[in-house]
Amino acid sequence: MTLAQxxxxxxxxxxxxxxxxxxxxxxxxxxxxxxTKVTLVRTAPLGDPIEIQVRGYRLSLRKSEAALVxxxx
Numbered sequence: 001m002t003l004a005q006x007x008x009x010x011x012x013x014x015x016x017x018x019x020x021x022x023x024x025x026x027x028x029x030x031x032x033x034x035x036t037k038v039t040l041v042r043t044a045p046l047g048d049p050i051e052i053q054v055r056g057y058r059l060s061l062r063k064s065e066a067a068l069v070x071x072x073x
Contacts, residue, residue, distance in 0.1 A: 001073065003038065003052070004066035011039040012071035023068050031055045032069060 006012055014036045018024045031054055032038070041051040041058060048063045 001071055002067050003069040003071050004063045006040045008040050008042055012073045013037050015072050016070040018068050030059055
């Protein structure tokens with residue numbers, strides 16, 4: 001399952017994300033590391049972007065970026 005498929009209000013733990021490319025650097029810098037708990041707070045009216053809570057702050061991600069992050073509920 002990916003972060004883009006998580007239901008609003010649900011929490012999950014990050015399992016993996018891309019190991020190369022610009023998405024790898026950007027996600028790592030934002031604190032989305034394996035083992036980190038995230039909660040989907042809400043989605044925009046048209047479904048993109050999504051807002052997640054991670055490490056005590058809220059973060060907006062494009063659905064295309066969230067689809068690269070594997071999670072375990």
